[in-house]
Amino acid sequence: MAALLAVIAAIGVPQLVARPSVPPVTPPKAGLLDLRFSGYRSGDLRVGDPEWVSIENQLASIGRELSPGVYRSVGRLALYPTGSVPHTFRMDGPRESGGAINGREAWFIEVLPHAVSTADSLLTWQNSDSSTGVLASYENRLSRTEMMRLASAFRVSPPRPARLPFAITWVPPTMRLAAIDVSRPRATTAVLLPGPDRIGFELDPAYEQPQFVSSWSRPVSDSMRLPGDLSFPRTTPGNAPVPGGGIVIGVQRSFMPGTGPTPKCATWAGQRNVRQCQAAPDATSNLVARAGHDVPEADLQRVAAAGRIVGAVDNPGTWPTTQESFPTSAQVSRD
16 A cells, blocks of 8 residues: 555656747748749639739739630739839729728729730729739720629738749849749749839739730730740830849750850840840850949859859759848848
Protein backbone atom coordinates (compact mmCIF):
# COMPACT_ATOMS: atom_id res chain seq x y z
CA MET A 1 0.00 0.00 0.00
CA ALA A 2 2.82 2.38 0.88
CA ALA A 3 4.47 1.67 -2.47
CA LEU A 4 1.20 2.28 -4.32
CA LEU A 5 0.65 5.59 -2.55
CA ALA A 6 4.16 6.64 -3.43
CA VAL A 7 3.49 5.96 -7.12
CA ILE A 8 0.20 7.87 -7.04
CA ALA A 9 1.87 10.80 -5.32
CA ALA A 10 4.61 10.87 -7.91
CA ILE A 11 2.10 10.86 -10.77
CA GLY A 12 0.01 13.57 -9.16
CA VAL A 13 2.87 16.06 -8.82
CA PRO A 14 2.82 18.55 -11.67
CA GLN A 15 5.92 18.18 -13.82
CA LEU A 16 7.52 21.57 -14.54
CA VAL A 17 9.54 21.61 -17.76
CA ALA A 18 11.73 24.57 -18.63
CA ARG A 19 10.89 25.89 -22.10
CA PRO A 20 13.10 28.21 -24.10
CA SER A 21 11.80 31.70 -24.67
CA VAL A 22 10.84 31.96 -28.36
CA PRO A 23 9.85 35.36 -29.73
CA PRO A 24 6.58 35.41 -31.69
CA VAL A 25 6.98 34.89 -35.41
CA THR A 26 6.45 38.09 -37.37
CA PRO A 27 5.22 37.44 -40.90
CA PRO A 28 7.33 39.14 -43.56
CA LYS A 29 6.01 42.47 -44.77
CA ALA A 30 4.27 42.27 -48.14
CA GLY A 31 6.34 43.68 -50.99
CA LEU A 32 4.91 46.29 -53.33
CA LEU A 33 5.34 43.86 -56.25
CA ASP A 34 3.77 40.87 -54.52
CA LEU A 35 0.76 39.42 -56.34
CA ARG A 36 -2.44 40.42 -54.55
CA PHE A 37 -5.05 38.30 -56.30
CA SER A 38 -5.41 35.07 -58.27
CA GLY A 39 -7.32 34.20 -61.41
CA TYR A 40 -10.89 32.99 -61.10
CA ARG A 41 -13.93 32.02 -63.17
CA SER A 42 -17.50 33.26 -63.30
CA GLY A 43 -19.69 31.32 -65.70
CA ASP A 44 -18.10 31.40 -69.15
CA LEU A 45 -15.81 34.29 -68.13
CA ARG A 46 -12.30 33.89 -66.79
CA VAL A 47 -10.06 36.43 -65.08
CA GLY A 48 -6.38 35.54 -65.36
CA ASP A 49 -3.59 35.90 -62.83
CA PRO A 50 -1.90 39.32 -62.66
CA GLU A 51 0.30 39.99 -65.71
CA TRP A 52 1.71 43.50 -65.44
CA VAL A 53 2.51 44.20 -61.80
CA SER A 54 3.65 47.67 -60.71
CA ILE A 55 4.20 49.50 -57.45
CA GLU A 56 0.83 51.17 -58.08
CA ASN A 57 -1.44 48.48 -59.52
CA GLN A 58 -1.78 45.02 -61.05
CA LEU A 59 -3.52 44.04 -64.27
CA ALA A 60 -5.11 40.83 -65.54
CA SER A 61 -6.93 39.83 -68.71
CA ILE A 62 -10.57 38.78 -68.92
CA GLY A 63 -11.58 36.18 -71.50
CA ARG A 64 -14.83 34.56 -72.58
CA GLU A 65 -14.65 30.82 -73.20
CA LEU A 66 -15.64 30.00 -76.78
CA SER A 67 -14.81 26.31 -76.55
CA PRO A 68 -12.97 24.24 -73.92
CA GLY A 69 -9.69 26.06 -73.23
CA VAL A 70 -10.18 28.73 -75.94
CA TYR A 71 -10.87 32.28 -74.74
CA ARG A 72 -11.66 35.53 -76.51
CA SER A 73 -10.41 38.77 -74.98
CA VAL A 74 -13.30 40.85 -73.60
CA GLY A 75 -11.72 43.16 -71.02
CA ARG A 76 -9.21 43.75 -68.26
CA LEU A 77 -9.17 44.02 -64.50
CA ALA A 78 -6.87 46.32 -62.52
CA LEU A 79 -6.32 46.28 -58.76
CA TYR A 80 -5.05 49.37 -56.96
CA PRO A 81 -3.80 48.37 -53.48
CA THR A 82 -4.80 50.43 -50.45
CA GLY A 83 -3.25 53.88 -50.72
CA SER A 84 -2.87 53.75 -54.51
CA VAL A 85 -5.46 55.77 -56.41
CA PRO A 86 -6.20 55.56 -60.16
CA HIS A 87 -5.17 58.82 -61.76
CA THR A 88 -4.72 58.26 -65.49
CA PHE A 89 -7.26 55.51 -66.11
CA ARG A 90 -9.81 57.83 -67.77
CA MET A 91 -11.82 57.94 -64.55
CA ASP A 92 -13.30 61.38 -65.27
CA GLY A 93 -16.14 60.29 -67.58
CA PRO A 94 -19.86 60.38 -66.75
CA ARG A 95 -20.74 58.12 -63.77
CA GLU A 96 -23.77 56.01 -62.99
CA SER A 97 -24.39 53.91 -59.90
CA GLY A 98 -24.18 50.17 -60.45
CA GLY A 99 -25.38 49.05 -57.03
CA ALA A 100 -23.40 47.75 -54.07
CA ILE A 101 -20.30 45.52 -53.92
CA ASN A 102 -18.96 44.59 -50.47
CA GLY A 103 -21.60 46.90 -49.02
CA ARG A 104 -20.15 49.88 -50.87
CA GLU A 105 -21.44 51.64 -53.95
CA ALA A 106 -19.95 50.67 -57.31
CA TRP A 107 -19.87 53.02 -60.27
CA PHE A 108 -20.03 52.58 -64.03
CA ILE A 109 -17.93 55.14 -65.90
CA GLU A 110 -18.40 55.90 -69.56
CA VAL A 111 -15.13 55.97 -71.48
CA LEU A 112 -14.96 58.63 -74.15
CA PRO A 113 -13.68 57.48 -77.57
CA HIS A 114 -9.90 57.28 -77.68
CA ALA A 115 -7.62 56.56 -80.62
CA VAL A 116 -5.60 53.81 -78.93
CA SER A 117 -8.08 52.37 -76.44
CA THR A 118 -10.63 49.65 -77.04
CA ALA A 119 -12.31 50.16 -73.65
CA ASP A 120 -15.86 51.49 -73.83
CA SER A 121 -16.88 51.41 -70.17
CA LEU A 122 -15.38 50.95 -66.72
CA LEU A 123 -16.70 49.64 -63.43
CA THR A 124 -14.97 50.77 -60.25
CA TRP A 125 -15.55 49.58 -56.69
CA GLN A 126 -13.79 49.33 -53.33
CA ASN A 127 -12.83 46.01 -51.78
CA SER A 128 -13.11 45.07 -48.11
CA ASP A 129 -9.44 46.00 -47.52
CA SER A 130 -10.01 49.45 -49.08
CA SER A 131 -8.17 48.53 -52.27
CA THR A 132 -9.81 49.69 -55.50
CA GLY A 133 -10.88 47.53 -58.42
CA VAL A 134 -11.32 48.84 -61.96
CA LEU A 135 -12.82 46.58 -64.60
CA ALA A 136 -12.73 47.60 -68.29
CA SER A 137 -15.02 46.22 -70.98
CA TYR A 138 -13.78 46.09 -74.58
CA GLU A 139 -16.07 47.01 -77.45
CA ASN A 140 -19.27 46.19 -75.52
CA ARG A 141 -18.16 42.58 -75.06
CA LEU A 142 -19.18 42.61 -71.39
CA SER A 143 -22.67 43.54 -70.26
CA ARG A 144 -23.13 45.56 -67.11
CA THR A 145 -24.62 42.51 -65.43
CA GLU A 146 -21.49 40.49 -66.28
CA MET A 147 -19.20 43.28 -65.06
CA MET A 148 -21.02 43.42 -61.72
CA ARG A 149 -20.86 39.63 -61.46
CA LEU A 150 -17.10 39.59 -62.05
CA ALA A 151 -16.51 42.43 -59.60
CA SER A 152 -18.66 40.77 -56.92
CA ALA A 153 -16.70 37.52 -57.30
CA PHE A 154 -13.30 39.23 -57.01
CA ARG A 155 -11.29 38.57 -53.85
CA VAL A 156 -8.01 40.01 -52.64
CA SER A 157 -5.73 37.12 -51.65
CA PRO A 158 -2.80 36.94 -49.23
CA PRO A 159 0.27 38.44 -50.94
CA ARG A 160 2.57 36.01 -52.71
CA PRO A 161 5.90 36.98 -54.27
CA ALA A 162 6.16 37.51 -57.99
CA ARG A 163 9.05 35.60 -59.55
CA LEU A 164 11.35 36.29 -62.48
CA PRO A 165 13.56 33.74 -64.31
CA PHE A 166 16.61 36.01 -64.10
CA ALA A 167 18.64 38.17 -61.74
CA ILE A 168 20.35 41.53 -62.26
CA THR A 169 23.24 41.98 -59.86
CA TRP A 170 23.76 45.72 -60.47
CA VAL A 171 21.55 48.69 -61.32
CA PRO A 172 22.32 52.40 -60.96
CA PRO A 173 21.97 53.34 -57.28
CA THR A 174 19.24 55.89 -58.08
CA MET A 175 17.07 53.35 -59.92
CA ARG A 176 14.12 51.53 -58.37
CA LEU A 177 12.19 48.51 -59.64
CA ALA A 178 8.79 49.95 -60.63
CA ALA A 179 7.02 47.28 -62.71
CA ILE A 180 7.39 43.76 -64.07
CA ASP A 181 5.69 41.67 -66.73
CA VAL A 182 5.16 38.14 -65.45
CA SER A 183 2.89 36.82 -68.21
CA ARG A 184 5.52 35.31 -70.50
CA PRO A 185 8.05 32.98 -68.86
CA ARG A 186 10.24 32.92 -71.97
CA ALA A 187 10.35 36.69 -72.46
CA THR A 188 9.98 38.75 -69.29
CA THR A 189 10.27 42.49 -68.77
CA ALA A 190 11.22 44.71 -65.83
CA VAL A 191 10.98 48.51 -65.64
CA LEU A 192 13.37 50.62 -63.55
CA LEU A 193 12.70 54.27 -62.76
CA PRO A 194 14.74 56.84 -60.83
CA GLY A 195 13.44 56.74 -57.25
CA PRO A 196 9.71 56.66 -58.06
CA ASP A 197 7.06 57.92 -55.67
CA ARG A 198 4.61 57.41 -58.52
CA ILE A 199 5.61 55.64 -61.69
CA GLY A 200 4.12 58.13 -64.13
CA PHE A 201 2.09 55.57 -66.07
CA GLU A 202 -0.57 53.06 -65.22
CA LEU A 203 -1.64 49.70 -66.52
CA ASP A 204 -4.17 50.90 -69.03
CA PRO A 205 -6.56 49.13 -71.43
CA ALA A 206 -4.79 50.72 -74.39
CA TYR A 207 -2.71 47.58 -74.98
CA GLU A 208 -3.91 44.03 -74.58
CA GLN A 209 -1.24 41.59 -73.49
CA PRO A 210 -3.29 38.62 -72.31
CA GLN A 211 -1.72 35.49 -70.96
CA PHE A 212 -4.35 32.97 -71.96
CA VAL A 213 -6.76 34.41 -74.55
CA SER A 214 -6.35 33.29 -78.14
CA SER A 215 -7.83 36.30 -79.92
CA TRP A 216 -7.60 40.03 -79.37
CA SER A 217 -10.25 42.69 -79.15
CA ARG A 218 -9.16 44.74 -82.13
CA PRO A 219 -11.18 43.50 -85.13
CA VAL A 220 -8.15 43.55 -87.42
CA SER A 221 -6.37 41.12 -85.10
CA ASP A 222 -9.23 38.88 -84.03
CA SER A 223 -8.33 36.19 -86.55
CA MET A 224 -4.86 35.81 -85.07
CA ARG A 225 -4.21 32.65 -83.06
CA LEU A 226 -1.38 34.26 -81.12
CA PRO A 227 -1.13 37.65 -79.42
CA GLY A 228 -0.21 40.39 -81.85
CA ASP A 229 2.04 42.36 -79.49
CA LEU A 230 5.12 40.20 -79.19
CA SER A 231 7.39 43.17 -78.60
CA PHE A 232 10.50 42.50 -76.58
CA PRO A 233 10.98 43.87 -74.06
CA ARG A 234 7.21 44.15 -73.64
CA THR A 235 5.94 47.62 -74.48
CA THR A 236 5.27 49.39 -71.21
CA PRO A 237 1.71 50.64 -70.64
CA GLY A 238 0.81 54.06 -71.93
CA ASN A 239 2.72 53.65 -75.21
CA ALA A 240 6.04 54.37 -73.51
CA PRO A 241 8.61 51.74 -74.54
CA VAL A 242 11.17 53.54 -72.35
CA PRO A 243 9.84 55.88 -69.63
CA GLY A 244 11.80 59.10 -69.22
CA GLY A 245 14.89 58.58 -67.08
CA GLY A 246 14.19 54.87 -66.75
CA ILE A 247 15.50 51.56 -68.04
CA VAL A 248 13.49 48.71 -69.54
CA ILE A 249 15.09 45.29 -69.19
CA GLY A 250 14.03 42.24 -71.17
CA VAL A 251 15.35 38.71 -70.73
CA GLN A 252 14.47 36.19 -73.41
CA ARG A 253 15.01 32.43 -73.48
CA SER A 254 16.39 32.36 -77.00
CA PHE A 255 19.93 32.94 -78.20
CA MET A 256 20.65 35.79 -80.60
CA PRO A 257 23.57 35.10 -83.00
CA GLY A 258 26.39 37.57 -82.62
CA THR A 259 25.79 38.23 -78.93
CA GLY A 260 27.95 37.24 -75.98
CA PRO A 261 28.55 38.14 -72.34
CA THR A 262 30.02 41.52 -73.32
CA PRO A 263 27.15 43.91 -74.18
CA LYS A 264 26.91 45.56 -77.59
CA CYS A 265 25.25 48.97 -77.57
CA ALA A 266 23.60 50.84 -80.43
CA THR A 267 20.77 53.24 -81.24
CA TRP A 268 17.32 51.65 -81.09
CA ALA A 269 15.13 52.59 -84.04
CA GLY A 270 11.85 51.97 -82.21
CA GLN A 271 11.88 55.24 -80.26
CA ARG A 272 13.58 58.59 -80.69
CA ASN A 273 16.77 59.21 -78.70
CA VAL A 274 16.86 55.71 -77.24
CA ARG A 275 19.75 53.27 -77.21
CA GLN A 276 19.92 49.64 -76.20
CA CYS A 277 22.65 47.31 -75.01
CA GLN A 278 22.30 43.63 -75.82
CA ALA A 279 24.11 40.66 -74.32
CA ALA A 280 23.83 36.89 -73.94
CA PRO A 281 24.17 35.85 -70.27
CA ASP A 282 24.61 32.27 -71.48
CA ALA A 283 24.35 30.26 -74.69
CA THR A 284 20.55 29.99 -74.47
CA SER A 285 19.41 33.50 -73.63
CA ASN A 286 19.28 37.14 -74.70
CA LEU A 287 19.20 40.27 -72.52
CA VAL A 288 18.24 43.75 -73.69
CA ALA A 289 18.63 46.91 -71.59
CA ARG A 290 17.03 49.95 -73.20
CA ALA A 291 17.05 53.62 -72.10
CA GLY A 292 17.02 57.18 -73.33
CA HIS A 293 20.08 59.36 -73.54
CA ASP A 294 19.31 60.68 -70.06
CA VAL A 295 20.81 57.40 -68.79
CA PRO A 296 24.62 57.19 -69.26
CA GLU A 297 25.61 54.50 -71.75
CA ALA A 298 28.16 53.16 -69.27
CA ASP A 299 25.33 52.50 -66.79
CA LEU A 300 23.18 50.83 -69.44
CA GLN A 301 26.09 48.65 -70.52
CA ARG A 302 26.82 47.65 -66.94
CA VAL A 303 23.17 46.66 -66.38
CA ALA A 304 23.22 44.49 -69.50
CA ALA A 305 26.40 42.78 -68.29
CA ALA A 306 24.95 42.16 -64.82
CA GLY A 307 22.19 39.75 -65.88
CA ARG A 308 22.10 35.99 -65.39
CA ILE A 309 19.51 33.29 -65.95
CA VAL A 310 18.17 31.56 -62.84
CA GLY A 311 16.04 28.41 -62.60
CA ALA A 312 14.21 26.27 -65.13
CA VAL A 313 12.11 28.17 -67.67
CA ASP A 314 9.04 25.96 -67.23
CA ASN A 315 9.26 25.75 -63.43
CA PRO A 316 8.50 29.14 -61.81
CA GLY A 317 9.10 27.59 -58.39
CA THR A 318 12.83 27.61 -59.19
CA TRP A 319 12.88 31.33 -60.03
CA PRO A 320 13.97 34.03 -57.57
CA THR A 321 11.45 36.49 -56.18
CA THR A 322 11.58 40.10 -57.28
CA GLN A 323 13.36 40.90 -54.01
CA GLU A 324 15.99 38.31 -54.91
CA SER A 325 16.20 39.24 -58.60
CA PHE A 326 17.36 42.81 -58.01
CA PRO A 327 19.73 44.48 -55.53
CA THR A 328 18.31 45.74 -52.25
CA SER A 329 18.97 49.29 -53.40
CA ALA A 330 16.44 48.82 -56.22
CA GLN A 331 13.54 47.84 -53.96
CA VAL A 332 10.83 50.41 -53.25
CA SER A 333 9.63 50.38 -49.67
CA ARG A 334 6.68 52.31 -48.29
CA ASP A 335 5.41 52.26 -44.72
